[in-house]
Amino acid sequence: MVNLADVAHRAHVSKMTVSRVINHPEKVSEEVKAAVLSAIDAVGYQPNRMAQALVNHQNYVIEFLVLEDVVTVEPNYAILLLQIADLLNQKGYTLEISTHIKANKRIDGVIVSGWRADDLPALEALSVPVVLYGESPLDHDMPYVDVDNRQGTALATQHLIQAGYDKIIYVGLTVDLPFAQERERGYLDTMAANHKVSRVYTVDNHSRAAEQLIFNLQTHLPANTGVVCATDRIALGVVRALNRQNGIPEKYGVVGFDGVFIDQITSPQLTTIRQPFAQIAHALVDNLFVQLHNGELGMQRLAPDVIIRDTTRH
Amino acid sequence: MVNLADVAHRAHVSKMTVSRVINHPEKVSEEVKAAVLSAIDAVGYQPNRMAQALVNHQNYVIEFLVLEDVVTVEPNYAILLLQIADLLNQKGYTLEISTHIKANKRIDGVIVSGWRADDLPALEALSVPVVLYGESPLDHDMPYVDVDNRQGTALATQHLIQAGYDKIIYVGLTVDLPFAQERERGYLDTMAANHKVSRVYTVDNHSRAAEQLIFNLQTHLPANTGVVCATDRIALGVVRALNRQNGIPEKYGVVGFDGVFIDQITSPQLTTIRQPFAQIAHALVDNLFVQLHNGELGMQRLAPDVIIRDTTRH
Incomplete structure (x- = not known):
């Protein structure tokens, strides 16, 4: 098991310095930080998720915000939820569920389902990337994914x-x-x-x-x-x-x-x-990750299928 | 905004010591730790969630594990999910969603829905408290909450x-x-x-x-x-x-x-x-929190209601 001491040895710094890079990166010179991060990488040290979060200013957490009435169960959001959880887990991220918009949460981005027009100002005010499931009104230019x-x-x-x-x-x-x-x-x-x-x-x-x-x-x-x-x-x-x-x-x-x-x-x-739904789940996650890397995918409308069964002639 | 320096001043220690209490509590004497924690409390310093997690060896995260097939949407789990998310948010915890059993995750406890008998050994092997939604078989003595x-x-x-x-x-x-x-x-x-x-x-x-x-x-x-x-x-x-x-x-x-x-x-x-469902959501959360405090609620069966509508005479 690789530990902090191995990183310190490799980077020719003290363990305290390694710790400081992890816990107070803002107090360390860019040179020292680069040396320590490179040593972390070289020896294969795995800081735990919280330490990583502190290093990268990331939380590895995406929030799925369900703004629908809790009592109304819409199957659409439920099927998306599990698919998104799977995709994020594969990326080393976890999916948090919330039913209320809150600022200052330790999350990296938000996927929103069941919103109404009057939720949009609060969503626009969030300091992290947001992507909507469902077309946004023209007067709110928010990134969204929806079926066409x-x-x-x-x-x-x-x-x-x-x-x-x-x-x-x-x-x-x-x-x-x-x-x-x-x-x-x-x-x-x-x-x-x-x-x-x-x-x-x-x-x-x-x-x-x-x-x-x-x-x-x-x-x-x-x-x-x-x-x-x-x-x-x-x-x-x-x-x-x-x-x-x-x-x-x-x-x-x-x-x-x-x-x-x-x-x-x-x-x-x-x-x-x-x-x-599988494509929509992928697109919601991709849209958010492109934003996390300072890019922009904007609005994405995905093509639906006609499933012909027994309520129409065929 | 209260900061680390205010805590250090109040506790008559250096900022580094405060930081050490937060980040490496195992390296600090109980006396110093008590003084710093009491100063944190007195000045109203709010270490972020990750720092708190490191202090308390807690993550403030509960996992909701959905073991059903992702394609089968069962309304039961969806309605529980949002109610549990609400209850946990009120307690300062967040709810993570996962669709696969994984050990060593940074979570404090697990609520499981849609399990089958052959999932139970892996659930019993987890190192954190687990509560099942749905009666457990007699040969697996796991805490559960279910309707009667x-x-x-x-x-x-x-x-x-x-x-x-x-x-x-x-x-x-x-x-x-x-x-x-x-x-x-x-x-x-x-x-x-x-x-x-x-x-x-x-x-x-x-x-x-x-x-x-x-x-x-x-x-x-x-x-x-x-x-x-x-x-x-x-x-x-x-x-x-x-x-x-x-x-x-x-x-x-x-x-x-x-x-x-x-x-x-x-x-x-x-x-x-x-x-x-509202009572079941409460009971699942309570059952887990009692376990987190080393207690035990075991099995809980909650009384259902008869809703008489139009498919029976009345």
Whole structure:
């Protein structure tokens, strides 16, 4: 086991000097510091994580900040969390979980999930690099990683058109966040490009709200209608309302969005736009590490997949 | 801002001595250490977390170890995770996430979710306190916190009997873990106590597997049958199979178990046995902290609630 004395011997300094380089690098000349760090490297001395942190002014800790209501469990963040923990562990970093924004924490960077627009000023004020999961509003130029939301609903709309559904409606979210606007935009653009008339409805992100909406609309939904849904949770409610009469997929087609957990438990199996969670986890970590090395990746939108299953004709 | 010099002045020692107390307490006499620590306290000096860790031989870090497959998102662990993170943050500790058992990590204790029996030897070998979420097998005497699983299915069975369902069957899990055995036991005991004939089926924890089972059984399920399900995921499949004929709750009653996420998105709303997650999170943290102070709480089983909704008569 290599110890402090070996480092001191190699660097021709006292053990106290080695200790000082580790614990008070600001009090040591650059020359001595370089000699000691090079000796640490040469003999293979492994200062413990805390000593390393003091040397490098790093903590080897990344924070995953979940700003959603603790009671609402969103499967999206949970699946990202474990993948990010794995990636960071491979890099010798650990992942800390927090549910509140705090300054002055001993962390190197922050990945944020479940934020709302009014959280952004506090996040921008943090002294460490931050990357958002989810598109940032235009007036806050923060680095983010997200699925390409607009492309996702464009793919959903195209799939319904190609599957021969005649009318196509959109059931979107009442929430006023960029990802929701982009999902609506993907539907609207694709409808316009295909010279079709758009119809947008919005609901809260609850399956029962979506079920009720479709129930109320039903006399206005002619056979051969396709429904593009902003989330799988909404799609679940739409499927429930339409499938009562065994209308799926012959009479009605339904496409969800997200592709995690909820789509596993729906019956019939949900056609959906799947977020590439493994790639998103990688991109969140990469985005943060590029910032830690004073670089910038900015905004990253990753391409989704269409998973065609049993709620659309194929 | 109070600094090292203020502490040194107060303790009538050099700054180097204060630094040594923080960084190498083993090299300092108990008398000097006591004087410096008391001065730190008196002047309100806040050594950073790493320095504190070195002083106290503590890391102020608890690990949450998720041993489930990363791709399977279980809402149970996700809801516990955020509640535990909150509780630990209040105590000045942070929560680290990991998906693999590793020895020699700079952590003070471990909370484990999603373990299987063959993970237990490696967990027992860890040098820090460990508490399991989920009942431990009898041949591994590890501290754990869990809902009282036996009481849960006993409550479910009693509720179905009181609601007037005639035959009552159990759809359990194929998995051979103590919590699953206890849930089956709660049903069997209650049936025996009420002089009723038990019938146990088992499936994998997938709603489609449960749906298929009930579909296959249906000619053997007379009207006025109640179904106790080992999980909400199983209940979801059972409800789907039985509700096709609008048989719930008049003809059939269904009770789930767990009460997180899945029960929110079923239709009709699921009667279920709810795990007291806030209490479980508290108990997991308390169990670990008692161990950190050389005490022992051992095994803790917390009482569940029956949430009566629309899949049973009431």
